[in-house]
Amino acid sequence: MSRPYFNRISKDLTLPYIDTRIKRKEITAAIELLLRRDAITIQAISLHDPENQFLSLPPEIRNKIYTSALDIGSLPASRTRVPHNSELPNGERRSANVLCLCKQISVEASSLAEAFDIAYIPVLSSINYAELISNVMRHGPSSLSSIQRTILAGLAIFKHIHLHLHIGYRMSSDVSDEEPYLDTRAAYTYGRIRQALLIYTCASTFISQGLGKGSIKRKTIVHFDHLFSDWCHMLVMADCYKFKHLARIMGEDKHTDWEVRYYVHTGGQVKERYWSLWDRCLTMHYESLEKECSNFPNIKLVAEVYGEKTWSLEGKAAGATRSITPSSTLWPSWPDDVPWRRFERVRSDEAVLPEDNA
Numbered sequence: 001m002s003r004p005y006f007n008r009i010s011k012d013l014t015l016p017y018i019d020t021r022i023k024r025k026e027i028t029a030a031i032e033l034l035l036r037r038d039a040i041t042i043q044a045i046s047l048h049d050p051e052n053q054f055l056s057l058p059p060e061i062r063n064k065i066y067t068s069a070l071d072i073g074s075l076p077a078s079r080t081r082v083p084h085n086s087e088l089p090n091g092e093r094r095s096a097n098v099l100c101l102c103k104q105i106s107v108e109a110s111s112l113a114e115a116f117d118i119a120y121i122p123v124l125s126s127i128n129y130a131e132l133i134s135n136v137m138r139h140g141p142s143s144l145s146s147i148q149r150t151i152l153a154g155l156a157i158f159k160h161i162h163l164h165l166h167i168g169y170r171m172s173s174d175v176s177d178e179e180p181y182l183d184t185r186a187a188y189t190y191g192r193i194r195q196a197l198l199i200y201t202c203a204s205t206f207i208s209q210g211l212g213k214g215s216i217k218r219k220t221i222v223h224f225d226h227l228f229s230d231w232c233h234m235l236v237m238a239d240c241y242k243f244k245h246l247a248r249i250m251g252e253d254k255h256t257d258w259e260v261r262y263y264v265h266t267g268g269q270v271k272e273r274y275w276s277l278w279d280r281c282l283t284m285h286y287e288s289l290e291k292e293c294s295n296f297p298n299i300k301l302v303a304e305v306y307g308e309k310t311w312s313l314e315g316k317a318a319g320a321t322r323s324i325t326p327s328s329t330l331w332p333s334w335p336d337d338v339p340w341r342r343f344e345r346v347r348s349d350e351a352v353l354p355e356d357n358a
Helices: 024-035 059-069 094-100 103-116 129-139 146-156 184-211 227-234 243-251 269-273 275-293
Strands: 118-123 160-165 218-223 256-265 299-306
Touching: 024 129, 024 146, 024 184, 118 146, 118 184, 129 146, 129 184, 146 184, 160 184, 184 218, 184 227, 184 243, 184 256, 227 256, 227 275, 243 256, 243 275, 243 299, 256 275, 275 299
Parallel strands: 118 160, 160 218, 218 256, 256 299
Antiparallel strands: none
16 A cells, blocks of 8 residues: 555545534533433332333343343443444344333343443544534434434443544545545544534533542543544644644543544555655654643553554553554444454454554
8 A cells, every 4th residue: 555645635625614613501401311311110010910020020130131132241341332324234233122112121221231331432524413412402312313322322321432533435436546535524523523522521520420429430442543644644634623622621521531542554655665754753643642641641642553664652652552442344434454444343352463464
């Protein structure tokens, strides 16, 4: 591959305008609606009523059934739940139908998943999180699609989150042209991530107030994929927001331990010829990100390296590693031929060591 590619605006020389602002007051009101679970009064259960026999089982037995039916991890953060792209086949999971049986069962089963599983939240420039919040306020949570509800529930309720940046693209009709046409809406990536982070941090405040002091912190990975090593050179970031704005939002959420991760590619023909220059460029990217993250003790920076060349920071910077965080194939991304995009459902507790790719 002849990466990295460089464009002044985008490959097709176009740039849309996208308003990525979001109203904090609306976020707060919408989160209150999402987190409001009416108290469930369990009345006397007739053991002769078939519909009530399940709820008459001891709670620990019901929990085992929920765990099996929904494939909930037995240990915290041992399973990753990925919302299924509705444009792909098999987008629905039948096991989730257990959540539709009755209100008490839905609350009990969902609470287990929210406490033990990792919510994988895809962040794309095509997803308008401000619009999701507005729809909740105007029409209620039930107006959202299943994927939209899953994404908001992950941001607002789950204790373990994996926010992962994805990007749409198309290849050139010229087979000799290896450079893809990235979705130009990705020029507003920082604004979209900011929307998701504001929803998340607002919910963290509510959760901490409910659990009280000394409660367990939420743990979240914010993965920028190839944004810093490739995409930002192929598209000019057009939003008024920068990484420093995102770091401040994360760092000021004292109820969360954050990991900021991104991929670093050290292979390719162009990088072979100009490796010394590109090595310095990658180092400058890392040092700039590290400077912003170092202002907040609850943010850890990790650069996940792959490729045949050895980056000068490997073995020196604590955040440089050859251990790769897998990403889901259910949502588009480029490059899509790397080994950790093989899996439909990712497991965050399994580090994938990359193969050598030129």
